[in-house]
Amino acid sequence: MADTFDVVIIGGGPAGQAAALALALAGHGLAIAVIDEPPRPGGQILRQPPAPFAVSNWLPGRSYDGLKAQLARFEALEGISWLGGHSAIGLVREADGLVVQASGQDGLRRLVARRVLVAAGCQDLAVPLPGWTLPGVYAAGGIQAFIKSQQIVPGERVLLAGTHPLMLLIGAQIVAAGGTLAGVLFAQPRQTMIANALRHATAAAAHAGNLAAAASAMKVLAGAGVAVRFDTALTAAIGNSQVEGARTAAGDIACNAIGLCYGFVPQSTLPRMAGARVQTAGPAGGWATVADGWGQSSVPGLFVAGETTGVAGAPAAMAAGEMAGIGIAHSLGLIDASEAQHRAGPARRRHARLLGFARMLDAVADPTGYLPAPTPDTLACRCEDVDFATIDQAIATGGSANAVKLATRCGMGACQGRNCEPTLLRRMATAGRTDDTGFTQRFPARPVAIGDLAD
Amino acid sequence: MGMRIEADVTRGNAITIIVDGEALPAFAGETVATAMLAAGRQVFRADTGGKPRGLYCNMGTCSECLVTIVASGRRVRACLTEAVDGMEIATRG
Numbered sequence: 013m014a015d016t017f018d019v020v021i022i023g024g025g026p027a028g029q030a031a032a033l034a035l036a037l038a039g040h041g042l043a044i045a046v047i048d049e050p051p052r053p054g055g056q057i058l059r060q061p062p063a064p065f066a067v068s069n070w071l072p073g074r075s076y077d078g079l080k081a082q083l084a085r086f087e088a089l090e091g092i093s094w095l096g097g098h099s100a101i102g103l104v105r106e107a108d109g110l111v112v113q114a115s116g117q118d119g120l121r122r123l124v125a126r127r128v129l130v131a132a133g134c135q136d137l138a139v140p141l142p143g144w145t146l147p148g149v150y151a152a153g154g155i156q157a158f159i160k161s162q163q164i165v166p167g168e169r170v171l172l173a174g175t176h177p178l179m180l181l182i183g184a185q186i187v188a189a190g191g192t193l194a195g196v197l198f199a200q201p202r203q204t205m206i207a208n209a210l211r212h213a214t215a216a217a218a219h220a221g222n223l224a225a226a227a228s229a230m231k232v233l234a235g236a237g238v239a240v241r242f243d244t245a246l247t248a249a250i251g252n253s254q255v256e257g258a259r260t261a262a263g264d265i266a267c268n269a270i271g272l273c274y275g276f277v278p279q280s281t282l283p284r285m286a287g288a289r290v291q292t293a294g295p296a297g298g299w300a301t302v303a304d305g306w307g308q309s310s311v312p313g314l315f316v317a318g319e320t321t322g323v324a325g326a327p328a329a330m331a332a333g334e335m336a337g338i339g340i341a342h343s344l345g346l347i348d349a350s351e352a353q354h355r356a357g358p359a360r361r362r363h364a365r366l367l368g369f370a371r372m373l374d375a376v377a378d379p380t381g382y383l384p385a386p387t388p389d390t391l392a393c394r395c396e397d398v399d400f401a402t403i404d405q406a407i408a409t410g411g412s413a414n415a416v417k418l419a420t421r422c423g424m425g426a427c428q429g430r431n432c433e434p435t436l437l438r439r440m441a442t443a444g445r446t447d448d449t450g451f452t453q454r455f456p457a458r459p460v461a462i463g464d465l466a467d
Numbered sequence: 468m469g470m471r472i473e474a475d476v477t478r479g480n481a482i483t484i485i486v487d488g489e490a491l492p493a494f495a496g497e498t499v500a501t502a503m504l505a506a507g508r509q510v511f512r513a514d515t516g517g518k519p520r521g522l523y524c525n526m527g528t529c530s531e532c533l534v535t536i537v538a539s540g541r542r543v544r545a546c547l548t549e550a551v552d553g554m555e556i557a558t559r560g
């Protein structure tokens with residue numbers, strides 16, 4: 013059974029919402045579907061509590077206000093087919109349009125659309141280090157999502173370690189939630205962070221609000237007696253059957269949860285599967301889908317917006333989503349070129365300004381040179397249990413990432429290589445091979461019940 | 468062990484899910500992953516070397532949290548799957 017839509021949007025975050033709102037404004041009666049894995053819209057930045065929960069004072073702080081206001085406008089939009097709790101697992105161009113396979117508890121649905129927007133956001137860079145497969149080691153963003161949405165702190169003593177200043181915010185949120193922090197460790201020296209920020213001084217000045225947010229998070233942490241250390245690298249997670257501590261350059265620290273925070277990489281599976289052109293993303297690695305000023309990718313009819321095109325923060329994703337929504341409306345003939353230019357003007361100017369701040373944050377958070385060193389028996393691929401000794405051996409034979417995958421099973425597991433691809437490409441780059449285009453992206457983008465495929 | 472945040476939070480109805488035969492208290496709307504962590508169950512599977520493995524990303528991308536819904540046999544990501552009263556889960560595939 014096929015459902016037919018004018019536009020299918022993949023991702024209910026700030027970018028996807030903004031696009032839907034811009035489209036609704038441009039064309040009455042458009043058939044729009046929005047697919048999102050969580051049951052409720054919001055994206056990573058506004059991961060909402062479950063519907064049966066009531067949380068007063070949810071995500072306080074002015075930086076969330078504009079995003080929350082947009083979310084409320086999106087939730088009030090009528091006539092959108094909301095496919096929360098569904099995963100887009102396939103995306104191809106066929107004769108009758110772009111085809112999206114969406115998987116949910118009720119099985120698979122085939123959606124055919126004139127235009128598709130991928131606004132799938134980003135994910136934490138997965139960072140292998142000795143002991144990282146012990147239960148209790150998390151992507152820091154995952155810890156934050158537990159707090160924002162599920163209202164749970166996943167551990168009695170949480171340690172945050174990495175290079176990204178988002179740790180300050182997550183740390184303050186753990187403290188506000190009543191949790192206990194064992195510390196916040198920046199691998200890089202404080203002077204390096206400051207020097208990198210100063211190199212983008214204009215952007216820093218223009219976004220004093222964000223810097224104030226970081227400063228107020230520092231104050232919350234200091235008030236709770238949390239040690240924020242710089243130049244202190246995490247070298248291993250230690251424990252027998254679960255995390256019991258963290259080994260650091262400054263000695264062992266007792267904790268039972270560790271959040272790794274070395275940056276974010278765009279979700280690129282679906283655009284790459286559809287054959288869209290990508291380029292290397294920021295310093296954390298990954299692939300950013302290439303698009304013109306309207307979000308049109310190299311595949312006709314396939315648009316991209318938000319962090320799928322590069323990690324730049326939620327307000328930038330919102331602006332890019334609006335531009336893409338207007339671009340799609342123009343491409344469908346709903347508005348003419350000059351009207352599109354006119355409508356997109358404010359978002360375009362906002363976006364350009366925000367990109368300046370994003371580049372500063374990239375420089376400050378740059379994990380290059382600060383990633384923990386794996387040992388030969390550290391797992392590079394968590395799904396298929398492939399260690400570094402094995403991938404290094406395969407890399408030495410000179411093959412591509414795809415060849416290493418075939419030879420070792422690294423990247424063949426349930427995550428489809430999302431975690432290990434940046435690791436493998438870094439490792440290959442160290443061996444002098446910087447031009448590899450990574451794993452060929454295959455269907456399905458998310459795990460799916462075999463029975464559903466057979467139906 | 469996960470700690471449910473109490474201040475400012477009103478939860479849904481109390482429910483029970485069964486994980487590997489053990490009844491775990493949960494609240495309507497929670498994910499299977501949350502119910503497990505809150506009950507101190509951090510292990511979602513064993514790897515090929517028999518080592519215990521936990522969930523990792525909590526956003527649907529890593530599949531480290533794959534568990535089986537016993538009634539349907541479906542493999543699902545515990546971090547995205549809503550706990551339903553009486554639902555039976557097996558952590559061994």
Ligand SMILES: Cc1cc2nc3c(=O)[nH]c(=O)nc-3n(C[C@H](O)[C@H](O)[C@H](O)COP(=O)(O)OP(=O)(O)OC[C@H]3O[C@@H](n4cnc5c(N)ncnc54)[C@H](O)[C@@H]3O)c2cc1C
Nearest residue numbers: 023025026027049055056057100133153318319325326329
């Ligand atoms: C865990 C995490 C925490 C973050 N916390 C912060 C923060 O506190 N502050 C900040 O400024 N930035 C944060 N970021 C960066 C943040 O993601 C962005 O600033 C912003 O949310 C990006 O908006 P977006 O619309 O591009 O993507 P997102 O908000 O990520 O929205 C994308 C949506 O698409 C869904 N999706 C992805 N793939 C599929 C698929 N195949 N099928 C169906 N749905 C899919 C995702 O589940 C998500 O709901 C965080 C990122 C992550 C990964």
Ligand code: FES
Nearest residue numbers: 525527529530546
């Ligand atoms: S924890 Fe990564 S998919 Fe659930």
